[in-house]
Amino acid sequence: MDIKASSELKPGVNLPASGTVSTINDVARLAGVSIKTVSRVMNNEPNVRAETRVKVQEAANLLHYRPNLLARSLAGARSFLIGIFYDNPNPSYINAVQNGAIRRCRESSYHLLIEPQDAHSPDLERNIAGLLATIRLDGVILTPPLCDMAVVLHAVEAAGVPYVRISPFLNPGRSPIVRMDEARATYEMTQHLIAMGHRDIGFVLGHPEHGGTHLRYQGFTKALSEAGITPRPDWVKQGFFSYESGIEAGKSFFADGKPRPTAIFSSNDYMAFGIMGVAQQMGIRIPEDISICGFDDAPGSILIWPHVTTIRQPVEDIAYAAADILLAKAEVEDEDGTKRDTDRMLPFELIKRNSVGPV
Amino acid sequence: MDIKASSELKPGVNLPASGTVSTINDVARLAGVSIKTVSRVMNNEPNVRAETRVKVQEAANLLHYRPNLLARSLAGARSFLIGIFYDNPNPSYINAVQNGAIRRCRESSYHLLIEPQDAHSPDLERNIAGLLATIRLDGVILTPPLCDMAVVLHAVEAAGVPYVRISPFLNPGRSPIVRMDEARATYEMTQHLIAMGHRDIGFVLGHPEHGGTHLRYQGFTKALSEAGITPRPDWVKQGFFSYESGIEAGKSFFADGKPRPTAIFSSNDYMAFGIMGVAQQMGIRIPEDISICGFDDAPGSILIWPHVTTIRQPVEDIAYAAADILLAKAEVEDEDGTKRDTDRMLPFELIKRNSVGPV
DNA sequence: GTATGCCCTGCCAGCGCTGTCAAAAAAGCA
DNA sequence: TGCTTTTTTGACAGCGCTGGCAGGGCATAC
Numbered sequence: 001m002d003i004k005a006s007s008e009l010k011p012g013v014n015l016p017a018s019g020t021v022s023t024i025n026d027v028a029r030l031a032g033v034s035i036k037t038v039s040r041v042m043n044n045e046p047n048v049r050a051e052t053r054v055k056v057q058e059a060a061n062l063l064h065y066r067p068n069l070l071a072r073s074l075a076g077a078r079s080f081l082i083g084i085f086y087d088n089p090n091p092s093y094i095n096a097v098q099n100g101a102i103r104r105c106r107e108s109s110y111h112l113l114i115e116p117q118d119a120h121s122p123d124l125e126r127n128i129a130g131l132l133a134t135i136r137l138d139g140v141i142l143t144p145p146l147c148d149m150a151v152v153l154h155a156v157e158a159a160g161v162p163y164v165r166i167s168p169f170l171n172p173g174r175s176p177i178v179r180m181d182e183a184r185a186t187y188e189m190t191q192h193l194i195a196m197g198h199r200d201i202g203f204v205l206g207h208p209e210h211g212g213t214h215l216r217y218q219g220f221t222k223a224l225s226e227a228g229i230t231p232r233p234d235w236v237k238q239g240f241f242s243y244e245s246g247i248e249a250g251k252s253f254f255a256d257g258k259p260r261p262t263a264i265f266s267s268n269d270y271m272a273f274g275i276m277g278v279a280q281q282m283g284i285r286i287p288e289d290i291s292i293c294g295f296d297d298a299p300g301s302i303l304i305w306p307h308v309t310t311i312r313q314p315v316e317d318i319a320y321a322a323a324d325i326l327l328a329k330a331e332v333e334d335e336d337g338t339k340r341d342t343d344r345m346l347p348f349e350l351i352k353r354n355s356v357g358p359v
Numbered sequence: 360m361d362i363k364a365s366s367e368l369k370p371g372v373n374l375p376a377s378g379t380v381s382t383i384n385d386v387a388r389l390a391g392v393s394i395k396t397v398s399r400v401m402n403n404e405p406n407v408r409a410e411t412r413v414k415v416q417e418a419a420n421l422l423h424y425r426p427n428l429l430a431r432s433l434a435g436a437r438s439f440l441i442g443i444f445y446d447n448p449n450p451s452y453i454n455a456v457q458n459g460a461i462r463r464c465r466e467s468s469y470h471l472l473i474e475p476q477d478a479h480s481p482d483l484e485r486n487i488a489g490l491l492a493t494i495r496l497d498g499v500i501l502t503p504p505l506c507d508m509a510v511v512l513h514a515v516e517a518a519g520v521p522y523v524r525i526s527p528f529l530n531p532g533r534s535p536i537v538r539m540d541e542a543r544a545t546y547e548m549t550q551h552l553i554a555m556g557h558r559d560i561g562f563v564l565g566h567p568e569h570g571g572t573h574l575r576y577q578g579f580t581k582a583l584s585e586a587g588i589t590p591r592p593d594w595v596k597q598g599f600f601s602y603e604s605g606i607e608a609g610k611s612f613f614a615d616g617k618p619r620p621t622a623i624f625s626s627n628d629y630m631a632f633g634i635m636g637v638a639q640q641m642g643i644r645i646p647e648d649i650s651i652c653g654f655d656d657a658p659g660s661i662l663i664w665p666h667v668t669t670i671r672q673p674v675e676d677i678a679y680a681a682a683d684i685l686l687a688k689a690e691v692e693d694e695d696g697t698k699r700d701t702d703r704m705l706p707f708e709l710i711k712r713n714s715v716g717p718v
Numbered sequence: 719g720t721a722t723g724c725c726c727t728g729c730c731a732g733c734g735c736t737g738t739c740a741a742a743a744a745a746g747c748a
Numbered sequence: 749t750g751c752t753t754t755t756t757t758g759a760c761a762g763c764g765c766t767g768g769c770a771g772g773g774c775a776t777a778c
Contacts, residue, residue, distance in 0.1 A: 021492055021495075023733095023734060023735085024734065024735065025734080025735095033757080033758085034757065034758045034759080035734090035735080035736095035758085036735095036736080036737095036757075036758060036759085037756085037757060037758075039735070039736065040756095040757090042735095043736085046755095047754095047755060047756055047757085048755095048756070048757085049744095049755085049756065049757090052756080052757085064488075064492070066489050066492035066493045067493065067734085067735075068433075068493065068495070068733090068734050068735070069493045069494045070429050070432045070433045070438065070494070070495065070733085070734080070735090071433055071733070071734035071735040071736090071763090072734080072735055072736075073429045073735090073763090074427075074429045074430055074433050074733090074734080074735070074736090074763050074764070074765090075734070075735040075736040075737080075762080075763055076735070076736045076737080076763085077736085077737090079429065091450040091451040091453070091454035091455075091658070092450040092451070094450070094454055095450035095453055095454060096450075098473060098475075099475065102473070102475060109493075111472055111474075111494065112472070112473060113470055113471070113472060114457060114461070114471060114473055115470075116457075116458065116461060129423075130425055133380055133423070133425035134425045134426065134427065134428045134468075135428045135429070135470065136380075136427070136429065243661070243662060270662070273662045277662075277664045280664055281664065299450070299658070299659065300658065300659045300662045300663075302602070303602060303629070303632045303636075303659045303662070303663060304659075304662060304663055305636045305639055305640065382763095382764060382765090383764065383765065384764080384765095392727080392728085393727065393728045393729075394728085394729095394764090394765080394766095395727075395728060395729080395765095395766080395767095396726085396727060396728075398765065398766060399726095399727090401765095402766085405725095406724095406725060406726055406727085407726070407727085408725085408726065408727090411726080411727085426764085426765075427763090427764055427765070429763085429764080429765090430733090430763070430764035430765040430766090431764080431765055431766075432733090432765090433732095433733050433734070433735090433763085433764080433765070433766090434732080434733055434764070434765040434766040434767080435733085435765070435766045435767080436766085436767090
């Protein structure tokens with residue numbers, strides 16, 4: 001076979017049939033160097049002569065060589081795999097997290113293993129420990145609610161696997177964290193309502209065991225008190241982030257004869273959908289009779305009419321940042337950059353649509 | 360350390376500190392057998408004396424031994440990894456597919472690698488080929504639209520990796536397939552509309568390049584003609600599966616002065632949402648003035664009011680079945696079961712909610 | 719008694735690659 | 749030029765496990 005490459009590759013070596021997997025050995029032989037040198041080139045290690053590097057790369061291209069991930073993992077210190085653990089019923093959230101993490105993984109030729117877990121399983125800790133013993137992951141991303149569970153943190157720490165938590169509520173400082181300023185988001189949204197002339201504002205709380213719930217309420221009350229408005233306790237309803245609990249809250253707000261607020265801030269979009277459904281059936285117009293806003297920018301918020309004014313979390317970017325922290329571990333830390341990496345806060349976006357109007 | 364186990368384990372072997380990973384070697388030493396015997400026990404291979412088996416299992420438990428997946432993969436023929444390729448913007452669909460596949464994977468201690476791909480990338484084939492060369496997957500699941508792309512099939516076949524396609528449109532018989540009877544689903548839904556007294560029924564087509572589009576329309580026309588109804592061509596609108604195209608279709612149906620159908624069958628839920636939004640804004644009541652049904656049972660279909668009558672695809676079960684075909688490969692084929700595995704058809708569910716009513 | 723076969727077990731090689739270390743080549747220096 | 753230092757390269761030993769095989773023990777058959 002005639003090889004036209006510029007450098008002098010070893011002749012007489014068979015080129016691969018289509019679909020054949022070539023090994024580092026094949027490349028070494030073609031390039032006329034040792035396996036180790038090929039390894040160096042493939043890993044971008046220094047101390048390889050430029051000329052040699054080119055020769056090896058040509059051979060690798062010719063053979064369509066791709067290093068075997070398994071073998072690399074076994075021999076080396078890295079597995080080129082990171083995992084993401086979650087127990088979250090919200091597909092669009094999970095999807096965004098996965099996409100963000102994968103985007104970062106691809107930049108470093110890493111792969112993502114998804115590991116949904118049952119947060120209520122008594123075997124949770126054992127499952128995670130077993131998994132981490134079976135596959136030596138280079139890092140793990142933890143999302144709510146797992147990121148706030150002691151057994152989960154313990155299992156991951158015991159395995160000695162680096163991890164990053166997304167939007168955790170408990171144990172700040174225990175690990176690197178990526179999140180969004182939820183309190184500030186509700187604060188600004190509340191200011192927006194006030195700017196539209198609303199002073200009678202109701203609030204629907206999220207699930208009490210979920211960290212975001214408290215932060216979101218904090219921002220709400222802060223904006224209120226800064227505007228000199230005293231919140232009415234009977235206009236703060238307990239919800240659980242579900243559509244159904246939104247319906248309950250809506251019924252409670254719109255019960256006959258009771259005075260009702262001119263705006264309702266729902267701690268997430270699903271509950272807002274529920275409230276809006278109740279309003280619609282009772283002939284209460286949105287936003288003419290009442291303004292309603294949500295949180296999360298769930299996919300449904302532009303499906304429903306009117307479209308819902310809400311807060312968009314940059315979920316994908318958050319996950320990207322989480323993966324970035326994990327994968328950048330080996331890189332040099334710049335003088336003042338160390339701190340930044342342990343707690344990244346990403347910006348939110350207030351999305352004004354049609355469900356909020358002036359008083 | 361005092362070992363109380365019933366069988367005579369070798370004394371004097373250090374038990375592991377918490378968080379330590381023990382290897383097959385440790386187990387072999389503790390149990391007083393060779394590495395190979397431990398391997399046999401861990402893989403449930405025959406020809407191990409019951410007594411020996413127990414001894415090994417005790418040692419493994421004591422040491423919290425978990426076989427190293429990477430090493431197993433490298434030495435053996437299997438990687439214990441399957442992959443799923445997709446390019447689908449619908450998070451709830453992807454989530455369901457992932458969950459179904461993972462459920463089956465866990466039954467065989469397999470893991471799932473997710474690989475979103477850009478169907479329009481010119482590098483698609485190269486990306487897939489490279490990926491499959493890097494990680495030797497034991498199987499691959501392909502979802503629409505990738506499962507109908509020649510370059511994708513070619514890349515997977517060239518790598519010699521077994522694959523299963525979910526709901527493909529093209530090339531039946533080229534690989535095992537799992538799907539749902541979409542034509543039958545629209546057929547039955549149409550019959551349902553007819554049973555409610557509707558004879559003037561509009562239809563919104565899906566994206567012309569998507570396989571399901573044609574099948575769904577087939578079922579619709581079949582039911583119509585069986586009922587002696589001639590469909591009006593001007594009541595069949597082209598849509599593209601998007602919310603926006605639903606809005607367009609709705610505007611077209613509800614244009615002033617034109618006669619309109621008493622029911623509209625939308626090829627998916629998102630378009631139905633769009634149609635319903637238009638109706639709502641024009642004061643057309645659902646289902647009193649017009650009935651509307653969709654397809655897919657998208658999460659939004661119970662968020663919107665009225666809730667949408669639709670078809671539920673057992674997406675998770677379909678993915679479970681796809682993974683099952685891949686993982687069951689090594690198992691014996693029963694006398695007549697071979698054929699069954701190459702094309703599994705799962706049942707759909709017609710979900711009657713409030714968006715469809717009698718004429 | 720010896721031969722035949724089966725069951726159980728262990729030895730050895732090696733999967734494809736990286737880490738370590740030493741040797742060889744090149745470069746720097748007096 | 750001859751020496752030291754640095755850069756570049758390769759030999760070798762595994763990573764933890766499985767596949768192939770051979771060997772030992774034991775039961776059955778002749």
